[in-house]
Amino acid sequence: MNARVHISALVALLLFVAPARFVFAQPTGGTISGKVLLEGTSAPLHGAEVIVVGARRTATTREDGTFEIPNVPPGTYQVLAQREHLSAARLSVTVVAGATATIEFKLSVDAVHEEVTVTASASGTATTFEAFSAITSLDAVELAKNPGGTVADALASTPGVAKRSFGPGNARPVIRGFDGDRVLIMQDGVRTGDLSSQSGDHGVSIDPAGLQRLEVVRGPATLLYGSNAIGGVVNAITPQDAFRSSPFSGMLGGVTLEAGSADDALGANGSVQFGQGGWTGWAGGGSRRSGDYRTPSTTIANSATRLQSGRAGFGRTGARGFFSLGGSIEDSRFGVPFAGLFEGEPDAEIDIDSRRRDVRLDVGARHLSGSLLDAAKLTVGYTDYAHTELEVEDGVESVATAFSNDTLTVRTELEQKRRGRITGRLGAELFRREFAAVGAEALAPAVTQSSLAAFVYEEAAFDRFRLQFGVRAERNSYAVEPRPAGAPAEAPAVRDRSFNALSGSLGLHANIGTQSAFVVNLSGASRAPALEELYNFGPHIGNLAFEIGNPDLRVERTLGVDISLRSRAERAQGELNVFAYNISNFVFLDFTGEEEDGLRVANYVQADSRFVGMEASGEFQAHPMFHLHAGASYVRATLTGTNQSLPRIPAFSARLGVEVPWGGLTLSPEVVLTADQNRVFGAETSTAGSTVVNLGATYLLVDGHATHTFSLKAYNLTNEEYRLHNSLLKDLAAEIGRGVKLTYTIRFF
Secondary structure (H helix, E strand, O other): OOHHHHHHHHHHHHHHHHHHHHOOOOOOOEEEEEEEEEOOOOOEOOOOEEEEOOOOEEEEOOOOOEEEEEEEOOEEEEEEEEOOOOOOEEEEEEEOOOOEEEEEEEEOOOOOOOOEEOOOOOOOOEEOOOOOOEEEEEEHHHHHHOOOOOHHHHOOOOOOEEEEEOOHHHOEEEEOOEOHHHEEEEEOOEEOOOOOOOOOOOOOOOOHHHOOEEEEEEOOOHHHHOOOOOOEEEEEEOOOHHHHOOOOOEEEEEEEEEEEOOOOEEEEEEEEEEEEOOEEEEEEEEEEEEOOOEOOOOEOOOOOEEEEEEEEEEEEEOOOEEEEEEEEEEEEEEEOOOHHHHOOOOOOEEEEEEEEEEEEEEEEEEOOOOOOEEEEEEEEEEEEEEEEEEEEEOOEEEEEEEEEEEEEEEEEEEEEOOEOOEEEEEEEEEEEEEEEEEEOOOOOOOEEEEEEEEEEEEEEEOOOEEEEEEEEEEEEEEEEOOOOOOOOOOOOOOOOEEEEEEEEEEEEEEEEOOOEEEEEEEEEEEEOOOHHHHHOEEEEHHHOEEEEOOOOOOOEEEEEEEEEEEEEOOOEEEEEEEEEEEEEEEEEEEEEEEEEOOEEEEEEEEEEEEEEEEEEEEEEEEEOOEEEEEEEEEEEEEEOOOOEEOOOOOOOEEEEEEEEEEOOEEEEEEEEEEOOEOOOOOOOOOEOOEEEEEEEEEEEEEEOOEEEEEEEEEEOOOOOOOOOOOEOOOOOOOOOOOEEEEEEEEEEO
């Protein structure tokens, strides 16, 4: 990293420390205190999260179940208490300056519960019902039920989300038909720094078993996180994320063990968090591996995977400030099935061996008593990522291509003090990336990407509705080195490019009665072309194309509308989302009909497009021993000039299941329906629909300061041979056949 990075980081640091002079003024708020108990036994719950919705205030309960949240601005709030495995409870509390409001929560085992998000709210943590964006939040219990070892597998049952893959080890989420650079993957709010967006055979090296929660923001999330996130954001939240800034005393932790039959999978993951006297620390890690997976008719060679991870950190939390420092490592290796066939060497196997190292610093001040700001936070994250593509023939390994991708993120967020009806946050973000590749598939020369952004995100609350408005200005620059000596003469000349992107949104969240809401968002987003779209040239097995980039591409502009109808009640909740996006200068691969190196030649081109679709989900407790849940997704994506369908768009899908609780045991049969996908692009082949039947069983035991969860997931019970339209190998390999996944999780608190 050169001097310009250090200067930019210093500027961001100055933006952060500017309000620090307010830190030592005396607070003028009140206090919320109380206790969280287990329904039925009144046993205290340690480690439950208590959230003051809309006030960016949280606490974790002590060993005796008590909590205290000081310095809450005067007003009336909804306070939410929750813990994984259990239902959430909500109470209304009025806070008076200098006074203490006392409340008590009782949590119970319940299939219908509230979901929370930290990813897309102007005021910190909020429930997904109250958020402006369409959000799904999966806790650790739900993640443990899903077979497969990737983030994309964990999200397979989420409406609006599909899975792109080139085998089990390199799956990546597709949101509302958007893939690649248009979907941002983060861990604890910071980009993962891998190369999964650039190629279909590059994966996201995050183990879902090590997560506390997985959040999906569907639709444009460009204001807070980057101009490229027009499809949405996936935020993988680790157990330590809550303790970077919240006081905690005692010890929490957990261990997950799992095994699967149809791919011979084995995995273990554990974590521990501890706090005393304002100091907190955490450590964790895990390992998982799987063999070649079996379809109903055959075994897919070279589809094995393995992943090891570790993390540790510490921090200090005070009444008005905090800091934390931590790091993590992730090493993975997975096979790329049939890659040798595409390279003209059927007997060769291609593996991807990756490593990721990251370090992160968080510093914050809160409960500021100036007239403008309530809190400030600075996050600095650095990721060193590299992977090699290995050719294995007759047991001998050789490096075909080596990639490196180093990223630096410096992000400052300032939370405004509530002024009348208005709250919000503003901030600035610096992102710098140094990319290089050497070898047979070094499609792009070395590139340094830099972006600098500033954003404002505001909410105004009225009696029965809230307004949201915001804007983000971003500049992206690419400094590219010349193509190496010996590059083909027909390769397009490369040149430096810079792009200015301005994005904005306006939203309405209106209450309909006491248990329903109508939400509408209008958004305009601008996305700079991605590195691979500008500079790639050569055979790219990961996308099954001989790619030709275009250094003259223009900014992609999206104008969209999202409409949501939500309802929640004691025994039911549901959500219907519809969306429409018009995108000018949409970038895509257009196949020419020619072949080069055994692959179809494709140019990165631009044309206007339209994405229209819907998602629906719901849960209903028809009887104390019968819970119904359902979901459906549909998206249609076309080029507006020709009405031609865009490539690899997911087919309509629906999911219907029931949960039958009996004491601590819950049975969960479900059926997943996928329609034919006959709307294809060019020479893309159609994909037949499917009906997949699954059966789950979960037993929950709450024992003192620990919960034990035993899960069994029998998947594809009828052993149906089916294929997913977003799989790049769908014409060669079916999805996994009948199998069983067993999971045991203990959480101590």
